[in-house]
Structure formats: structure tokens, C-alpha cells
Amino acid sequence: MSNTMKAAVLHRVGEALSIEQVPIPVPGRGEVLIKVVACGVCHSDLHAIDGDWSELPLLPLIPGHEITGHVVAQGEGVQQPAIGEAVGVPWMYSACGTCEYCLAGMETICAHRESTGYSQPGGYAEYMLAPAAFVARIPDGVDLYAMAPILCAGVTTYRGLMRSRARPGQWVAVLGIGGLGHVAVQYAKAMGFRVVAVDVSADKLELARSLGAERLINAREEPVQAIKEQLGGVHAALVTAVANAAFEQAVGMLRPGGTAVFIGLPGGDADTVRASISAISGWELTITGSNIGTRQDLNEAVAFAARGQVTAQIVTEPLEAINQIFERMRKGQLVGRTVLKIA
Ligand code: NAD
């Protein structure tokens, strides 16, 4: 094995990634070296390279946090996962394990967590490191390309649906049928919910219909709030759209007692919403956020996919296509999830 690898590297926020040869990292104590098979392209990677969020990524950066691959080397003290085992690496690279949130099973809000492909090098590369304690184990015989999006889109929407506290048989709206939203529709179905899909593009809505959404709303053509007259509103609304308007629409779609779960992260000027205090108070609405998922959420999200109840609709592309993929993502032209085929 040579000691360099191919990677897509961001040198300055707002610039294109460059494909380069960089050193293969060496696993330290508690770490594993992973040979990457696939890495999904999440909209969070585009936010990272565009510098959309107040906290900027660490540069130079290898993005990518929807990773599947195989363990090829173990650092000192690592027994599991074993060499040769299939693993996945999510956005949550690590958490401290000792703060009040980690202890309470809420490692997703640990203040000391590190983020894959943001504060630590990610999966737009042939190899990467990850802490052994935070990688997901992927069952044998699973398609690692189709599994990659579960590492972010899957776990994030699965946790978001659980945080909505919707019950089987209830209506859940998914606003934004992109990489996250199209798996959210499937988790919602698998969890027994009835789905209203909202997007601004007909092909995304058609995908949602094929995945089991019962009602489709094109927010560009019809008032989203009409669902209040039709169904009395939805019990929960999951916002995975990147557009600010969708967050306000989600609250407006809720039936009394309903919950809106904010997941999309438009950032910048689009980071603030207006909501009616009297509606929230008088109808006991809940607005909550959901941030990726815990390791347990991830194991559960992977299990749904491994059983075939959730299957990401993927298009595979080579690493070299990354800048064109981002161009298409900016224009909202990607349907399903685009996955980099690294190996
Ligand atoms: P994507 O680009 O694949 O999908 C976005 C979708 O939103 C597209 O289908 C687009 O057509 C749709 N959309 C655009 N405007 C809309 C509108 N006004 N109403 C309804 N739909 C609209 O993006 P993705 O990879 O699915 O990521 C979505 C967002 O979720 C990003 O902001 C990403 O950073 C964020 N995210 C958050 C977390 C978290 O833990 N909170 C995790 C992963 C991703």
C-alpha cells in the first residue's frame, strides 16, 4: 500500500474542492483506519464549503460524513471493530462521554463533540480515521453504497421523527424531499405514520409518492396551509428543506397539539423564523430541533435499512465529479441522494 491517497480538499471557504494526493493518516490510540467504499453528498457539505454557518469548518478540509467502508488498521487499544469489518462513520465523529448531556444519552448536544468532514477530516477520500467507539457496525451482506446515506440522512430523520412524538396512524408532513426527506418518508411509513410530502419540485414529489406519501403538496403552486382544512392539520411536521419559508409553513400546518421538528439548516439571513405566539400558546404547539442522532439512534436507523424497510435512492458518481454535484445541489436538481463511489 502506498502512503498517499486521493482526496477532495477544500482550501478556502467558497472555493471549489481540489482532487489531490495527501498522506494516508495513521490511527492513534482508540482509532481505526477505514478504507472508504462510499460517501454520500449531504447538503451540510455544501453549507460547509460555502461557509453558510456561523462556525466555519477547519481548513484545509476533507468533507464528507455519510461514509461506509472497511476497517483496515487499528490503533493501540482497539479490539472492535475488527479488521475487515464493514463500518459507517456519521457526522458525530466523537462526543466527550462525560458531560451532563452525554451521561443523559443526549450526546448529540455535547458541547465538546467533533464533526466528521467539518472539524475532522471526512470521507471524500480513499482512507480516513475515526474513533473506534463512534463508528457504526454495518451488518454483513449489505450494499454499502445504498447504506451510506443512512449515516446522515437516515439517522437524522429517524431521530427527528421520534422527537416529533407522533403515534402510528397519525399524519406527518415532510417538508423538503431531498436526500434527507426521501428517506424520512420511508422511515415515517415504516414507523406507521401517514405522510404528507411537501416540496417545490414535481420530480421530488413524484419520488415521495412512489415511496408511499399519501398527499403531495407543491409549495410553489398551492398553499401548504390548506392541509388544515383538508385533514385538520398534521400531527407533526419535519422540516428538511433548506428554504426559510418551509419552517414557517411547517408550524402553520400543525393541528392543535402538533409538533414541528426543525432539521434543515439554511444559516445566514435565513436562520430566523416568525411564528405566532398566540397560536403556539393557544393550541399548545411544539417547535423542537433535532440534531443528527446518538449512536443508538444510528444503530436503529441502520437496522431499518439493513432489513430493507428503508432504501436510499442513490445515484453514484466518482470523487472527481464532486464540484459538479455541488452545482446541481445548489440548483435543487439532485433527486434522491448522490453517493461518491470511492472504492
Ligand atoms: P437536499 O438539497 O438534498 O434537499 C433539500 C430539498 O428541499 C430539495 O428537495 C428541495 O427541492 C427542497 N426545497 C427547497 N425549497 C423548498 C421549499 N420552499 N419548500 C419545500 N421544499 C423545498 O438537502 P439534504 O441533504 O436533504 O439536507 C437538507 C438540510 O438538512 C440541509 O440544510 C442540511 O444541512 C440539513 N441537515 C441537518 C441535519 C441535522 O442534524 N439537523 C443533518 C443533516 C442535514
Ligand code: ZN
Ligand atoms: Zn449530513
Ligand code: ZN
Ligand atoms: Zn459530552
